[in-house]
Amino acid sequence: MATEVKELKWIGKRPIRPDGVDKVTGRAKFGADLTLPGMLVGKVLRSPHAHARIKSIDTTKARALAGVKAVVTSADLPELASEWVPAGELQINFRDLSSNILARQKVFYDGHAVAAVAATSAALAKQALALIEVDYEVLPHVIDVVAAMQPEAPLLHDDLFTEGVTPTPETPSNIAKRVEFARGDLEAGFAQADAVVERDYTTKPVHQGYIEPHAVVASTSEDGQSEVWCSTQGQFSVRFYIAKLLSMEISQIRVTPSEIGGGFGGKTTVYLEPLAVLLSRQTGRPVKMVMTRAEVFRATGPTSGAALSVKIGATKDGTVTAAEATLRYQAGAFPGSPVQPGAMCAFAPYAFETFKVVGYDVVVNRPKVAAYRAPGSPIAAFGVESALDELAKRLEIDPLALREKNAAREGTHAAYGPRYGPIGFVETLQAVREHPHYQAPLGPNQGRGIASGFWFNIGGESCAMLNVAEDGTVVVVSGNPDIGGSRASLAMMAAEVLGIDFERVRIIVGDTSTIGYTFLTGGSRVTFATGMAVVQAAEDVVRQLRERAAKVWEISADAVIWEDGQAHPAGANAGEFEPLSLRDIAAEAGKTGGPICGNASLNAQGAGPGFGTHICDVEVDKETGRVTILRYTAVQDAGRAVHPSYVEGQLQGGAAQGIGWALNEEYVYDEDGRLQNPGFLDYRVPVASDLPMIEAVIVEVPNPNHPYGVRGVGEVPIVPPMAAVANAIENAIGVRMCDLPMSPPRLLAAIDNGG
Amino acid sequence: MDAMQYEAPGSVDEAVALLAAADGAAWVLAGGTDLLVQLRADLIEPGLVVDIKGISELRAITPENGGFRIGAAVTGAELGEHEGVKAVWPGVVEAMELIGSVQIQGRATLGGNLCNASPAADSVPALIAAEALCSVVGPKGRREVAVAEVATGPGETSLGPGEIVVDILLPERPARAADAYLRFIPRTEMDIAVVGVAVSLVLDERGVCAQARVALGAVAPRALLVPEAAAALIGGTVDDDALERLAAAARAACRPIDDMRGTVAYRTKVAGVLARRAAGIALARARSE
Ligand SMILES: Cc1cc2nc3c(=O)[nH]c(=O)nc-3n(C[C@H](O)[C@H](O)[C@H](O)COP(=O)(O)OP(=O)(O)OC[C@H]3O[C@@H](n4cnc5c(N)ncnc54)[C@H](O)[C@@H]3O)c2cc1C
Secondary structure: OOOOOOOOOOOOOOOOOOOHHHHHHOOOOEHHHOOOOOOEEEEEEEOOOOOEEEEEEEOHHHHHOOOEEEEEEHHHOOOOOOOEEEEOOEEEEHHHHHHHHOOOOEEOOOOOEEEEEEEOOHHHHHHHHHHOEEEEEEOOOOOOHHHHOOOOOOOOOOOOOOEOOOOOOOOOOOEEEEEEEEEOOHHHHHHHOOEEEEEEEEEOOEOOOOOOOOEEEEEEOOOOOEEEEEOOOOHHHHHHHHHHHOOOOHHHEEEEEOEOOOOOOOOOOOOOHHHHHHHHHHHOOOEEEEOOHHHHHHHOOOEOOEEEEEEEEEOOOOOEEEEEEEEEEEEEOOOOOOHHHHHHHOOOOEOOOOEEEEEEEEEOOOOOOOOOOOOOHHHHHHHHHHHHHHHHHHHOOOHHHHHHHHEOOOOOEOOOOOEOOOOOHHHHHHHHHHOHHHHOOOOOOEEEEEEEEEEOOOOEEEEEEEEEOOOOOEEEEEOOOOOOOHHHHHHHHHHHHHOOOHHHEEEEEOOOOOOOOOOOOOOOOHHHHHHHHHHHHHHHHHHHHHHHHHHHHOOOHHHEEEEOOEEEEOOHHHOOOOOEEHHHHHHOHHHHOOOOEEEEEEEEOOOOOEEEEEEEEEEEEOOOOEEEEEEEEEEEEOOOOOOHHHHHHHHHHHHHHHHHHHHOOOOOEOOOOOEOOOOOOOOOOOOHHHOOOEEEEEEOOOOOOOOOOOOOOOOHHHOOHHHHHHHHHHHHHOOOOOEOOOOHHHHHHHHHOOO | OOOOEEEOOOOHHHHHHHHHHOOOOEEEEOOOOOHHHHHHOOOOOOOEEEEOOOOHHHHOEEEEOOEEEEEOOOEHHHHHOOHHHHHHOHHHHHHHHOOOOHHHHOOOEHHHHHHOOOOOOOHHHHHHHOOOEEEEEEOOEEEEEEHHHOEEEOOEEOOOOOOEEEEEEEOOOOOOEEEEEEEEOOOOOOOOOOEEEEEEEEEOOOOOEEEEEEEEEOOOOOOEEOHHHHHHHOOOOOOHHHHHHHHHHHHHHOOOOOEOOEOHHHHHHHHHHHHHHHHHHHHHHHHOO
């Protein structure tokens, strides 16, 4: 599909993003910014218990309060069967999703929604919540993944029987699923090794940490039509989930995505949206619901915490002979941790012949996990990339050389199945080797670590529409909320195909009724898949422009070519005509056949896998355990960076989040399973002054399946940091940290215990 | 659910009258960086809020007998820009400047940090080490009180109904005197001290430590003055041995709690480390005078 190499006008340039002005002036409308006449305020009552049976809910007093217009519980939601339903690229169990939105027989975590109210003011809604009487029978709970796997652990779901083992167990457990990926003779592989590293690692659940809390306004009219405005990564997913959860027809629902203040995967599901529709349906008035930060922490996200065991063996020259990993991931209250992708990614950067990865999906009394950048991969990589570092040290080989020796290349049979096409992993390693950072001198108590990471990237279904205005300017409609600068890159691709100025292309994110189905913004798919749709829609416009010029010139459309934003006769045989610009043709469009509008809908295949390698320098204060990140370089293959600034932004953002995951982020629960730190004061994401300027280095190994060579870039950069930081700490002071976060008290304890 | 009343008087007397007359919960509002957070978190439900930022005498920094009288509503940013105070009491100024971030610095006040009575308040150990006094005005008139006597426990003060802190007096300093404040937080800003240590000392002509005061924050229900730690410094040249004894005395004085921000063992150990480092900074400052 790759087009012939020609000089590109826009791809690779850095124009100002179309959404920039509104964002820096405060004009951008986020989820909570919409206000409608007669609007009610909706609020959610949440469980104070980690695990309890709901004996009864009495809403009488709340309903009786003046100003309270509706109170809903799970009794107001349809009962759904437990089955996995495909939703775009995802599989959703709507019974579980429904029970997460409003608890049925049991609450499964501190913060689990139990009831919702709509009232004329926030104060009244709050008062109404206090008047709802819930009678709980508190049950024993379990929040640790290893504890939850024990036979005597408190059981969350008595109908959960481990999938993926034969025969299916006869007794229920908290282990929802077992997955395995293996090849070759493991025992023989380890027997050949000159050195074997075997370690246990733990990671903590971490929240996506988006700045904007979940927010929605829903308005349902008397004829059952619902309009929904919300902050989401996928308006079509919200529409489908609401339809399923409330038994509505899809076409009755129109979802408009607001500007989004961060998602990172956490806004690919629904929490408030169905409740707002339900409340608005019962009251006949618009209902607005906005989470507090504490609600965001108690009831949304995070990604899994995990316990993993990794064993890797290699010969003296660094050739890995066998690798084994066991991954145990917390799913939260309902099955569905990203352990399967984690298991698939664990060894994906390497051409290992012999390996085995086993993964367990385990329910615990915590919020149901949600997607978070490269779901599952960073957790596995923390173990594998730490173990590789230790192996390199054991073998007295440069850790970079160990990776070069075993790196996957084009043609490698990936550990998770397919054979790789052109990939850029080796190129990232080479860029690290050539980067001045890799050789820069270090002082006392300073150390350097490297680590690599992988993510599949996805394609999937997308639509795009290009409307040519009377003056020849163009409006692109995309179906993907823009969380990483995609409006800029999509508009640039349109300008490139049309051969016009970027400034003459505007782009909007359409609602579910203005643009065709487009799978959500996730999987690093938008610039790849929706980008391809935009390119095709632009090509559709070009085809029409050539036809219109042909009509004016009274020649065949085949005799017209489109170049530099103008129609030209294909050659001397076609005749002599002055070129017609897009502006000329648009002005006369009415006379040549009507408005010009290009469309494309596709299911993009062949997303290029992404690889990155990071270099991290730290300094350790051995008396306090504090780690300072001195210097950080993130190298990644972007295929082709359409707008390099936003690729760099993705690399920097992913690294920053990974550093937070490495050093300080963790949920603190008390012994009753109540979250103690539901706020940014004690849930410590890095602040700006914690980080050095993160240098982003883009490597470009084009993806042959995209017209401009694009690969997704948004997820890979969060994969390497945890191991890069741990490896740097080890390099600085000789202490190997296997448990996250490597917070000052934990690191000081490890130092005092002699590592 | 009655509406909250907001007043912004122009004088101390008016403010005191409003507070004294209020039945029910009345709160002073300075920068609001504690108060508004507590309000949002439903920790307090004020019937009346009296904003003191409009009272000019509370916004002034006035030199007095070689020291400085600092209005209770002076912000961190204003204090940080005052070269005079900075030269004489660098430790107090650096403690105040550690609070929050640039945005918080524009609002947060010295008086608010003191009256909020958090055991982890950053400026308080430095003020205690500086032997600062504050003026309190209430329905019964004016009184002077040592800063160390204001907080009595977490969120608790010795201020009576209707009383407000109007200013804080930092005394005059002899030659070869300096102070320093260090705190430990896991991040670089926007955090709460896990441990804070202030050291104030005076050297004689031979470089022997003639006077010293050491105060610890976040290791007890309120900031502590630790005379045993000061004793380790006084009478010697603040050598390594003295610094080790200082650290040991600081550790011994700790009575911290175990919470998510730090364990007893961690806080105690780091108190010793910071005491040594803060004394080193104060010493270097005093020597360079
Ligand atoms: C993001 C953030 C970061 C922070 N970081 C830090 C930090 O690093 N270190 C730290 O110590 N604190 C920190 N704080 C807490 C707070 O900023 C400080 O305690 C600040 O000094 C409070 O001053 P204020 O003027 O805002 O007080 P306010 O919030 O106005 O008042 C605080 C309390 O004192 C009372 N009060 C105020 N002035 C007087 C007075 N003159 N007389 C009697 N009572 C009075 C009020 O009624 C209230 O109870 C932080 C707060 C935030 C929001």
